[in-house]
Amino acid sequence: MFLNIVVVLCMFQLIQMGFVSKQNFEDDPDSQFYIGNFDTEVDSNPVLQELKERKQREKVESERAYADWMATKALKEQVPNRIP
Numbered sequence: 021m022f023l024n025i026v027v028v029l030c031m032f033q034l035i036q037m038g039f040v041s042k043q044n045f046e047d048d049p050d051s052q053f054y055i056g057n058f059d060t061e062v063d064s065n066p067v068l069q070e071l072k073e074r075k076q077r078e079k080v081e082s083e084r085a086y087a088d089w090m091a092t093k094a095l096k097e098q099v100p101n102r103i104p
Contacts, residue, residue: 038067 034041040062062068 040065
C-alpha cells in the first residue's frame with residue numbers, strides 16, 4: 021500500500037515537471053493516471069507548453085538571424101576587390 025502511494029506521488033511529480041510519458045499512465049479507468057487522459061495532459065501541461073513556446077521563439081529568432089546573415093553576405097559580395 022505504501023509503495024503504491026509512493027509510485028503515484030512520483031508519477032504525479034514527473035508529470036508536473038513535464039515528463040509526460042505514456043509509460044506513466046495506466047489502463048485502469050479509475051486511475052488518476054488513466055491512459056485516456058494522456059493527450060489532455062500533454063496539451064495542458066504548463067512545462068510542455070513553455071517548451072513549445074520557447075522552441076517557436078528560437079525558430080523565429082534563428083530565421084531572423086539567418087536572413088540578416090544572408091543580407092550581410094550579399095552586401096559583402098557586392099563590394100569588389102575587398103581585402104579579407
